[in-house]
Amino acid sequence: MADVTLRGVTKRFRRDVAVDDVSLEIEDGSFVVLLGPTGAGKTTTLRLISGLEKADAGDILLAGRSVLNETPAQRDVAMVFQQYSLYPHMTVRENLEFPLKSPILRTPREQIARKVGEVSEVLRISHKLDNKATELSGGEMQRVSIGRALVREPAIYLMDEPLSSLDAKLRTELRVELKRVQMSLGATLLYVTHDQIEAMTMATHVGVLDHGRLVQFGTPREIYENPVSLYVASRLGLPRINVLPAGLFGGAPSAATTIGLRPEHIAEGQGKPSKVVRVEHLGDQTRLHLTLEGHDIVTLTDVHTRLEPGDTLAISPENPLYFDASGARVA
Amino acid sequence: MAEIVIRGLRKEFGNFTAVQSSSFTIADGEFFMLLGPSGCGKTTTLRMIAGLELPTSGEIFIDGDEVGQKPASERDIAFVFQMFALYPHMNVRRNISYPLVSQGMPRAQVKAKVAEVAKILGIEDILHKPVGGLSGGDRQRVALGRAIVRDPKAFMMDEPLGALDAEFRERMAEELRALHDRMGATTVYVTHDQLEAMQMGDKIVVMNHGVIEQFGAPQDIYDKPATMFVADFIGSPPMNFLRHHGAVEAGAARVTLGHHRFGVPETREPFDGDIVLGVRPEHVRFRDDGAYRGEVLASEYLGTTQIVTLATPLGEVKARTPSGQIATVGETVALDFNPRTVTLFDAQSGRALRSDLNEGVLHG
Numbered sequence: 120m121a122d123v124t125l126r127g128v129t130k131r132f133r134r135d136v137a138v139d140d141v142s143l144e145i146e147d148g149s150f151v152v153l154l155g156p157t158g159a160g161k162t163t164t165l166r167l168i169s170g171l172e173k174a175d176a177g178d179i180l181l182a183g184r185s186v187l188n189e190t191p192a193q194r195d196v197a198m199v200f201q202q203y204s205l206y207p208h209m210t211v212r213e214n215l216e217f218p219l220k221s222p223i224l225r226t227p228r229e230q231i232a233r234k235v236g237e238v239s240e241v242l243r244i245s246h247k248l249d250n251k252a253t254e255l256s257g258g259e260m261q262r263v264s265i266g267r268a269l270v271r272e273p274a275i276y277l278m279d280e281p282l283s284s285l286d287a288k289l290r291t292e293l294r295v296e297l298k299r300v301q302m303s304l305g306a307t308l309l310y311v312t313h314d315q316i317e318a319m320t321m322a323t324h325v326g327v328l329d330h331g332r333l334v335q336f337g338t339p340r341e342i343y344e345n346p347v348s349l350y351v352a353s354r355l356g357l358p359r360i361n362v363l364p365a366g367l368f369g370g371a372p373s374a375a376t377t378i379g380l381r382p383e384h385i386a387e388g389q390g391k392p393s394k395v396v397r398v399e400h401l402g403d404q405t406r407l408h409l410t411l412e413g414h415d416i417v418t419l420t421d422v423h424t425r426l427e428p429g430d431t432l433a434i435s436p437e438n439p440l441y442f443d444a445s446g447a448r449v450a
Numbered sequence: 451m452a453e454i455v456i457r458g459l460r461k462e463f464g465n466f467t468a469v470q471s472s473s474f475t476i477a478d479g480e481f482f483m484l485l486g487p488s489g490c491g492k493t494t495t496l497r498m499i500a501g502l503e504l505p506t507s508g509e510i511f512i513d514g515d516e517v518g519q520k521p522a523s524e525r526d527i528a529f530v531f532q533m534f535a536l537y538p539h540m541n542v543r544r545n546i547s548y549p550l551v552s553q554g555m556p557r558a559q560v561k562a563k564v565a566e567v568a569k570i571l572g573i574e575d576i577l578h579k580p581v582g583g584l585s586g587g588d589r590q591r592v593a594l595g596r597a598i599v600r601d602p603k604a605f606m607m608d609e610p611l612g613a614l615d616a617e618f619r620e621r622m623a624e625e626l627r628a629l630h631d632r633m634g635a636t637t638v639y640v641t642h643d644q645l646e647a648m649q650m651g652d653k654i655v656v657m658n659h660g661v662i663e664q665f666g667a668p669q670d671i672y673d674k675p676a677t678m679f680v681a682d683f684i685g686s687p688p689m690n691f692l693r694h695h696g697a698v699e700a701g702a703a704r705v706t707l708g709h710h711r712f713g714v715p716e717t718r719e720p721f722d723g724d725i726v727l728g729v730r731p732e733h734v735r736f737r738d739d740g741a742y743r744g745e746v747l748a749s750e751y752l753g754t755t756q757i758v759t760l761a762t763p764l765g766e767v768k769a770r771t772p773s774g775q776i777a778t779v780g781e782t783v784a785l786d787f788n789p790r791t792v793t794l795f796d797a798q799s800g801r802a803l804r805s806d807l808n809e810g811v812l813h814g
Contacts, residue, residue: 156617287643291687295748295759302779314616320750320757339751340773356753358620383754397631401648402672402685403732403770408624423669 121182121274121307122147123168128177130163130331137163139331140177145275145324150301150308154318154354155328161311164328165277168309170194181274192223197273201280203264205252212248215239215266224271238269241300258289262296269300278310282317294320315355319343327351349446352379358406358417360440367391367414368436374449375441382406385418390435395426409434452513452603452636453478454499459508459518461494468494470660471508476653479634481627483651485641487683491660492640493608499638500606501525512603528597530607536581536592543577546595553600567599570632586614590622594629604636611646623650644684648672656680666811672730674808675793678800681728687757689728692764693797696725705794707764710742713789715807724797727764731757733788734769736777740784749777760785 123145130138138160145151153161166172168179170191178185186194197218205214215235219226226234239245242262247255252263261281268276282290282297298321301308312318318325319339326336327350335347339355346352352360361380365371368391371378393411405424409416409432418434426432441450454476461469469491476482484492497503499510501522510518517525536545543564550560568574571591576584581592590610597605610626611619627650630637641647647654648668656663656671656679664676675681681689694707700720704711705727712727732755744760744767756773759766762785769785777783794803804812 287686295750298750299748316752319752343751343753381753397627399649400667400669400672401645402669403730405669 122180123275123307123309124178124180124183125164125168126178126180128164128167128174128179130160130167130172131175136331138167138174141331141333142177143326143333143336145307145309147307148305149323150298150310150321151324151326152310152312152318152322153326153328154312154315156313158330159328160331161313161328162279163331165198165279165309165311168194168275169196169198169277195273197268197271197276199265199268199276199278199281201283203260203284205260205263205267207251207253210249210251211239211244211255211263214252214263215248215270218267218271234270238266241269241303242266242296257285258293261285261293265297265300269304269306274307276306276308278308280312280314281310283312283314290317297321315357319355327354346379346440347448349377349379349442349448352440352442352448356381358382358419361385361416361418363414363416365441367412368439372441372450374443376444377442377446378436379440379442380416380436381438381440382418384437384439385416386435386437387418387420388433390433392431392433395428395430395432397428398424398426407432453511454604454636454638455509455511456495456499457509457511459495459498459510460506461491461498461503462506467660469498469505472655472657472662474655474662474665476636476638479636480652481630481637481639481650483639483641483647483654484657485644485647485651485654485683486657486663487642489659490657492642492655492657495657496606496608496638496640499604500527500529502529526603528600528602528605530593530597530605530610536589536596538580538582541578541580542573542584542592542595545581545592546577546599549596549600563599564595567595570598570629571595587618587622590614594626598633598635602635604638607637607639609641610639612641619646626650645686648684656683658683670811673791674802674811675728676802676808676812678726678728678795678802681793681795681802685730687731687768687770689730689793690734690765690767691795692727692729692762692767694725694727694764695723697722698725698794698803703789710763712742712787712792714792714794715790715805717794718804718806718809721794721796721803726795726797727787728793728795728802729767729787730791731768731770733791734767734771735786735788736769736771736775737784737786740786742785743782744785745782746777746779748779 125141125143128138128141155161167174216231219231239248244262282293322339325339325342327334329350335351343355363378365375365378391411393409395407396410397408399406405420405422407418407420443449457473459472484495486492498505505518509516547560547564568577573591611622651668654668654671655665658679664671664680672684696705696707698705698717698721700717702717705714744762746758747761748759750757751773754773755770758769758771758777
């Protein structure tokens with residue numbers, strides 16, 4: 120495992136700037152998640168590090184050495200893709216052994232056996248080692264393809280939405296598992312997703328990308344509680360942050376044009392009267408859809424609330440975030 | 451608009467029974483969800499209501515008329531599919547007006563009707579556009595428009611949001627529900643997504659292997675699950691299950707599982723056997739001291755809350771706690787379950803034991 124550093128990395132495809140002057144420090148043993156919508160430059164960043172794309176400008180360092188002129192194999196990275204691609208005619212064991220049997224690595228036989236044993240234990244697939252790859256469920260197949268990366272000890276693991284093709288239950292399960300595996304191996308991991316839950320729950324650090332630019336980098340808590348822009352604030356949080364005119368409640372700083380109010384940061388019982396439009400009982404939480412002077416607002420309330428559509432509820436902001444006309448945070 | 455009554459509905463395909471024997475009532479104007487995993491019989495049920503499948507036995511009443519064996523065309527129902535099928539060579543206006551034109555409605559009336567529907571859906575400015583170039587959301591709106599324009603008695607929707615990505619789906623779900631609130635049309639909606647069902651439905655039927663597991667209001671189903679299947683299928687993360695051999699008397703307010711005693715809502719029936727204590731993650735609390743302890747295996751930050759996974763003597767437990775409360779991996783904490791929210795199950799049958807909590811919701 121090793122530190123990975125990006126310095127002013129830029130990548131263009133014809134006129135489009137896919138990755139725009141990105142500088143990033145991935146410390147040894149950290150779990151970094153790049154978050155952003157489609158086209159933000161997440162996957163391109165990953166491919167630049169792995170050597171599948173060549174940077175137009177900037178430098179990429181693995182453990183302090185510039186790797187720009189190295190092939191993907193020389194760079195010593197392991198990738199996991201969204202679509203698991205296992206060798207269907209091989210057993211799980213053979214699939215896991217395959218990367219270690221590469222002529223470059225020349226791994227001794229006992230070491231291969233030990234490593235496959237360890238990894239299959241960690242991923243809870245030891246009982247399936249002698250099954251054909253085609254006899255596995257989707258979740259098991261994805262675990263094997265993650266395992267095929269883990270049997271190696273590369274400088275960094277690069278993962279591109281490895282859970283997005285799985286169903287919701289399995290995704291939740293593997294999220295916890297992947298985090299556990301990363302911690303127990305002390306692995307360095309760069310993980311790309313557009314799923315905010317994955318970013319928040321697994322990452323030690325989140326990098327938020329917007330049109331190829333890295334707009335904020337920090338712990339999930341920093342990103343959630345202290346976003347630098349409206350764009351970043353809107354990336355995390357379910358239900359989404361409410362975006363309202365700054366003057367709606369008064370007390371806004373003069374530079375502010377909008378106020379960002381997380382659903383859980385709205386106090387009930389005092390302030391301005393709003394009208395209840397809809398009450399959504401989701402079980403563990405209840406969402407109120409309100410209108411206030413023509414603006415839609417979503418807030419969380421007591422799970423067994425007696426409020427009904429048509430009722431009036433006074434609300435006021437708690438810990439509001441203020442943004443200027445460009446979307447930059449002002450307070 | 452219509453009330454829909456289902457009585458003893460059954461469907462067999464050769465040796466396979468898709469729907470066992472369903473009975474439920476959909477009130478006029480209700481947004482009604484058929485929820486379950488794939489293969490549970492929810493789509494078959496919907497298709498029988500719409501007249502796309504004929505039941506093997508049982509009855510379907512729409513507004514008092516028994517329509518079980520009638521063809522779809524005589525039921526006055528509009529169907530919206532997962533893959534919104536639009537006529538690619540027609541523009542938006544012609545796609546929406548098609549059902550009316552084919553009914554032989556006079557032109558001026560068609561025009562007025564399409565204008566009204568376009569206004570409801572907020573698509574007035576794209577009426578002249580070809581459907582080929584439209585975004586996913588607009589295609590969905592046009593497909594809805596074509597269903598609404600006929601003023602049918604009821605709408606049938608088969609996973610209409612299934613093909614959309616998460617963020618967009620959330621928006622369309624809100625839009626669909628708001629549309630329903632404006633029109634008040636009886637809607638039957640099939641989904642395998644529990645959150646979608648909770649979010650949009652007035653009532654939910656939870657199905658599994660062709661059998662109705664539970665039927666009721668979303669919050670009731672969440673708080674008072676009738677079976678372990680429902681408790682596990684609804685909620686994310688699902689309800690925690692602690693398993694042990696145990697016995698309870700009727701009227702007891704505690705249950706003993708091995709060496710551990712837990713408070714429960716007063717029981718209404720005695721039980722002796724393999725018992726399961728079910729508790730939702732948000733009702734697991736951390737305490738400074740207490741007999742029941744767990745080791746923190748993982749914590750997942752979610753903004754205001756976090757999900758903490760713990761290894762406890764009776765199995766893995768997930769707790770939803772405020773994210774300010776620090777839980778370090780490896781540390782041991784004492785746990786407490788909010789006793790008023792606990793459900794006990796018969797491990798063998800999966801059935802919830804009747805208690806002070808759920809007796810108003812469960813029948814028999």
